Structure formats: C-alpha cells, structure tokens
Amino acid sequence: MNKEIQGLILGDEFAFRDLVKNYQNRIFHHSMQILRNREEAEDVCQETFVQVFESIHSFKGDSTLSTWIIRIAIHKSLEKLRRKKRRDQLRELLPWWMPNEENSEEATEWNPEIQLENKEKAMALYHAIEQLNPNQRVAFTLIKVEEMPYAEASELMNLSIKAIESLVSRAKENIKKQLK
C-alpha cells in the first residue's frame, strides 16, 4: 500500500489536503459533464471527499485510487440525477407542493468554449441528453462526450462493457428521436 493511502487511513490531515488538491478539479469536471450545474457539481465534489474519508478503510486496491474516487463521484452524480428526476416528476404532479423550486433549466451551465455557430446544435443535443434516464445519460456522456474507452467507463460505472454498450446504444436511439 502506498504512502498516500496509508496517510489517508491514518487520518493524516495533510495527506487528505493533498488528495483534495489533486482530485478536486477532476471530480468537478466529471460531475459537471454529467450534471451541468456548478452548485450541484461542487456538492458532489464535497460529498465525494467526505465519502472517501469515511470509506478509505474499505479501499482494497482492486483498482487505482483515482478510479475508486471517480467511481464514487459518478455514483454521487447519478444519485443526484435520480433525485432531481424524482423531484421534477413530483413537481409536475403537484406544482403547488414546490412552487418556488428553481427550474433546473435555468441553473444549467454551458461550456463557454462552444462556438457561436454551433450553439444551437449543442443546446439541442444537451437538451436531448437531459431527457435520458440517469444511467443512459452517464454512459452516453462518458463514452460519446468525454470519448472515454468502454473498459474505463465500465470500471467507473461498475457495470459490464456489454451493459455500457447497451446503455449507449439505447441513449443514441433516444437522442436521435429527440433531435428529429
């Protein structure tokens, strides 16, 4: 077991500070790609580190520390998406129940690097991705948007490569229908 992990297990604050410094932007990037909401992505970052602190004793070293941490972050992002979806459904059913809830569309942030002439297409695609169910959305984002290898995405989502392929294929069909 390397020094970094040993420090974390022993509860060394400096080791943990280093870990946060090294991983915070990577976690934020992945969460932002999935959630596209800065506030929620920051929450995911914080929750991920708290989870890492609580579960570091159970880290067996089957994967690298970075894969393990990003997997936690993706799991947290998925949880957030599912919760948001449930809240949206509830708001649709009972609008008087949560009248002052912020509209998720308004809080969505677009990558500032998207070129002006591509903006319309990018928006349409983002909107279609948002309509997918959480698992399809994450798989599609990792494979098609982040262009990650299937093996890596499978490790991060804790699913088989076949399951990821199936999720991406279904996501593509749904997106094509949305974009018609």
Place this chain on the structure above:
Amino acid sequence: MKSEKELDDYLKTIQGLSTWKLEHDLTDPVIGKIKEKVKDQNTTTQWLAAASVLICMLSGLLFLAGLKEKQALASYQLKEVSKMYAINNLNY
C-alpha cells in the same frame, strides 16, 4: 429521427472542449465538513455512552428494588406462617 452521421455532427459541437474548472479551492470547506462530521460522531458516541450508563444504573436500581421487595415479601410470609403456627398451637 436523425441518422447516425447527423448525430455525430451534433456530437462534434460538444466533444473535445476543455475541462471544467472549479472557481475556488474546496480544500478548506471539505476539511471543515469532515471535522464537523467527526465532531458530530463523537458527540453521538458520547450521548450513546451516557445513555447506556443511565440504562445500566436504572436496571441496577430496578434489580435492587425487586430484591428488597422479595425480601419484604419473604419476611411477611415468614411472619404469617409463624402466626398461623402459634394459632394452631393455641387450638391444640
């Protein structure tokens, strides 16, 4: 429904963009959150320990009260038996 090629055209508009970056460092808030959590856990543990001690004391008191009650009952029974015995002896 769009074709595969059209979907690829859409995808090209959002692929290869730079990575998202945090606007501020999260180290201090995260460390603060963890310290708060540890403190909460310690407080919970202390409360649980105090509650356990209290429950033990209450059980002890109940046990002692039961024991005392038993002794009182036994002496009362003994007294009653001896009374009966005395009455029986008088009858004879």
